[in-house]
Amino acid sequence: MTVTTSSETHPALSDQDWGFSTIDRPPSAINPPPSRMFYVYLAAPAIALLAVITIYPFLWLIYMSFHKVGFGSSSDIFVGFENFSRLFTDTKYIEGWGLLLKYSAICLSIQVVVGVALAVVLNNSRYEKILVTLFLMPMMVSPIVAGLLFFYLYNGTFGWYHWIFQSLGFLGETSILGSTKTALYGIIIVDVWQWTPLITLITLAGLKRVPQDQLEANMVDGAGSISNFFNVSLPNIYPFLLIAILLRFMDNFRFIDAILALTGGGPANSTRLLPVYLFDVSFQFFKLGRGGAIALTLLIVTIILGLILVRVLEDPTRKKALSGDPDN
Amino acid sequence: MVAVSFKDVWKDYGSGAVAVKELNMNIKDGEFVSLLGPSGCGKSTSLRMLAGLEHISSGEIIFGDKVVNKLPPKDRDIAMVFENYALYPHKTIYENLANPLRQAKVPADEIKRRVTEAAELLEIEHLLERRPQELSGGQKQRTAIGRAIVRQPQVFLFDEPIAHLDAKLRARMRSELKHLQYKLGVTTVYVTHDQLEALTMADRIAVMNDGVLQQFDTPQQVYENPANSWVATFVGEPGMSLMEMEMTSVEGDMALAFGSETIKLDQKSAARLAAAGKINLLVGVRPDKASVSLEPLPNGIQCEIYSRQLLGADVLVEVEIGKSRVRAKADTSFGGNVGTPCHLNFLSENLYFFDAEDGKVIPQ
Numbered sequence: 001m002t003v004t005t006s007s008e009t010h011p012a013l014s015d016q017d018w019g020f021s022t023i024d025r026p027p028s029a030i031n032p033p034p035s036r037m038f039y040v041y042l043a044a045p046a047i048a049l050l051a052v053i054t055i056y057p058f059l060w061l062i063y064m065s066f067h068k069v070g071f072g073s074s075s076d077i078f079v080g081f082e083n084f085s086r087l088f089t090d091t092k093y094i095e096g097w098g099l100l101l102k103y104s105a106i107c108l109s110i111q112v113v114v115g116v117a118l119a120v121v122l123n124n125s126r127y128e129k130i131l132v133t134l135f136l137m138p139m140m141v142s143p144i145v146a147g148l149l150f151f152y153l154y155n156g157t158f159g160w161y162h163w164i165f166q167s168l169g170f171l172g173e174t175s176i177l178g179s180t181k182t183a184l185y186g187i188i189i190v191d192v193w194q195w196t197p198l199i200t201l202i203t204l205a206g207l208k209r210v211p212q213d214q215l216e217a218n219m220v221d222g223a224g225s226i227s228n229f230f231n232v233s234l235p236n237i238y239p240f241l242l243i244a245i246l247l248r249f250m251d252n253f254r255f256i257d258a259i260l261a262l263t264g265g266g267p268a269n270s271t272r273l274l275p276v277y278l279f280d281v282s283f284q285f286f287k288l289g290r291g292g293a294i295a296l297t298l299l300i301v302t303i304i305l306g307l308i309l310v311r312v313l314e315d316p317t318r319k320k321a322l323s324g325d326p327d328n
Numbered sequence: 329m330v331a332v333s334f335k336d337v338w339k340d341y342g343s344g345a346v347a348v349k350e351l352n353m354n355i356k357d358g359e360f361v362s363l364l365g366p367s368g369c370g371k372s373t374s375l376r377m378l379a380g381l382e383h384i385s386s387g388e389i390i391f392g393d394k395v396v397n398k399l400p401p402k403d404r405d406i407a408m409v410f411e412n413y414a415l416y417p418h419k420t421i422y423e424n425l426a427n428p429l430r431q432a433k434v435p436a437d438e439i440k441r442r443v444t445e446a447a448e449l450l451e452i453e454h455l456l457e458r459r460p461q462e463l464s465g466g467q468k469q470r471t472a473i474g475r476a477i478v479r480q481p482q483v484f485l486f487d488e489p490i491a492h493l494d495a496k497l498r499a500r501m502r503s504e505l506k507h508l509q510y511k512l513g514v515t516t517v518y519v520t521h522d523q524l525e526a527l528t529m530a531d532r533i534a535v536m537n538d539g540v541l542q543q544f545d546t547p548q549q550v551y552e553n554p555a556n557s558w559v560a561t562f563v564g565e566p567g568m569s570l571m572e573m574e575m576t577s578v579e580g581d582m583a584l585a586f587g588s589e590t591i592k593l594d595q596k597s598a599a600r601l602a603a604a605g606k607i608n609l610l611v612g613v614r615p616d617k618a619s620v621s622l623e624p625l626p627n628g629i630q631c632e633i634y635s636r637q638l639l640g641a642d643v644l645v646e647v648e649i650g651k652s653r654v655r656a657k658a659d660t661s662f663g664g665n666v667g668t669p670c671h672l673n674f675l676s677e678n679l680y681f682f683d684a685e686d687g688k689v690i691p692q
């Protein structure tokens with residue numbers, strides 16, 4: 001076998017500078033490795049686009065949060081940290097945080113437990129394909145439509161769910177959205193209905209990748225199916241589950257469409273989660289400066305909580321399981 | 329411990345892939361049995377059926393006096409070493425070894441003692457804090473063996489447990505495993521495609537080919553009295569050579585005709601072949617029972633040297649006679665080289681005779 005360098009086969013390549021580095025190339029490399037600048041050129045358009053569509057609005061958000069934003073002919077007035085300092089005395093803001101955290105914690109717990117359980121039951125079951133297709137449906141419904149759908153299902157005079165909850169003794173005369181005690185659970189049910197399938201799907205994808213030989217080894221070691229799940233399956237699907245949890249956690253902090261359709265924050269602020277309040281401040285009362293401050297705090301806390309979540313849930317060894325060693 | 333039997337066991341993977349055909353085998357309590365055969369012959373499948381990891385298409389698998397066909401692996405009280413280790417990547421080596429004991433709810437200090445003991449035996453005690461992906465192939469394999477021996481099960485199942493070790497470590501692990509098995513007295517089924525492992529370790533060897541059990545006997549019997557021509561050529565290194573011959577008679581005595589040559593038979597062999605009454609035979613000779621010479625000797629066969637390989641202490645000479653090739657050992661001083669005409673010599677009492685039609689041995 002003869003080894004030819006590219007300069008022998010393609011003389012044109014070495015004559016011009018194509019942005020490829022041609023020095024120190026092993027003779028066997030037909031295509032020389034591109035230089036670093038080559039990658040920069042390739043990425044430049046994407047970076048520019050990203051700057052325009054995300055970084056510019058983000059900087060604008062910061063600008064707004066330090067100003068009293070004017071409309072029409074009135075110009076913006078710089079107010080320093082006033083927008084922020086006023087938040088500490090804003091009870092709706094503080095209550096909004098409490099409601100948001102409660103809502104998110106309950107939604108996530110239910111979705112993870114139910115979602116994973118469903119995935120385990122579905123995995124390799126006879127009706128897996130058709131059931132997965134059915135489960136996909138709630139996710140495909142637009143959140144605002146989901147909100148409207150449940151608005152009717154919860155209706156105190158003709159809603160099916162209202163009737164069911166009432167028959168089970170959970171509800172009195174008022175509908176679930178009508179009482180400050182139950183409205184939050186009303187919106188939680190919608191989120192669970194719509195997004196548990198996402199956890200199920202991601203977990204199911206993870207379960208498909210659990211190595212059969214580890215399951216078999218564990219069975220030979222004396223494990224039953226429950227131990228097999230906690231001992232082998234769960235550690236193996238953990239990286240997938242972590243991603244699903246993060247996705248849902250961030251969505252809970254952002255998606256308010258269904259809530260707006262269902263309650264709009266009521267009754268008596270009982271479902272006015274922070275993002276709902278943010279919406280009201282910015283787009284009902286058009287206080288864009290304060291809205292910017294709220295948005296910025298929400299963003300920072302989301303990032304911090306997200307990082308903490310990753311830290312707490314991620315065990316360094318599990319990261320390796322994700323990177324995948326085909327031998328194991 | 330427990331005796332293990334296969335009774336008319338078939339394994340059909342569907343779509344016509346029959347991996348094991350009518351397997352009948354009785355493994356005695358405490359016996360070390362080796363499943364030997366070429367790749368794809370159904371060794372792992374048989375072992376996995378014993379473990380309960382593979383459904384049995386038909387037949388029965390019996391532990392002691394209990395049919396275990398329907399028992400899940402956890403209720404069979406077995407330990408198994410897998411071909412590809414099957415360690416848990418998310419657990420440390422210590423936790424990998426401890427897993428069978430944890431499943432059996434052994435107290436913590438007892439677990440620590442047993443894991444340390446096993447790790448010392450396998451020389452992996454310095455790796456206990458690591459994870460499988462930080463180990464070499466050989467270290468992984470030893471961990472897998474360790475996981476099998478921390479518990480004292482009824483049956484050990486080994487699927488090529490030392491195939492990935494280096495030659496020296498393999499030799500040591502052979503004697504360690506054999507010693508361990510003897511000491512614990514646990515019934516053991518050991519899958520291998522390495523006949524040296526089978527011959528040196530096993531009390532009895534089950535030779536398989538193409539899903540069919542060919543012979544189940546002691547290593548010595550398998551080597552000295554192969555049940556058929558396939559076992560004869562498979563067992564032994566280098567294997568037996570086969571020549572197609574016909575019965576004939578020379579001056580009233582029975583003889584073998586081989587092309588234009590005839591070979592006189594000793595009385596014992598002649599009587600044996602007369603009793604069998606077969607005309608077409610496969611005649612086998614082990615390389616160390618055949619010799620080559622440049623000068624013609626009485627009862628020798630004329631041939632030509634096909635290849636010559638130095639084995640160290642002696643030379644393996646392969647000669648061509650018609651369309652057959654026969655291997656013979658010769659002294660390093662042997663002068664012939666490829667293409668040299670020479671003579672193949674053997675004593676007829678050292679020959680093996682098989683029916684050319686079904687390959688079965690002609691009984692003594």
Ligand SMILES: Nc1ncnc2c1ncn2[C@@H]1O[C@H](COP(=O)(O)OP(=O)(O)OP(=O)(O)O)[C@@H](O)[C@H]1O
Nearest residue numbers: 341345346347366367368369370371372373374521
């Ligand atoms: N899950 C399966 N589905 C279908 N066919 C299979 C399956 N597992 C094994 N087989 C087939 O069954 C036959 C026996 O396989 P088995 O794994 O028992 O071989 P083996 O003797 O262990 O070989 P090796 O020495 O290569 O491990 C092979 O022909 C293989 O292709």
Ligand SMILES: [Mg+2]
Nearest residue numbers: 371372373411
């Ligand atoms: Mg195998």
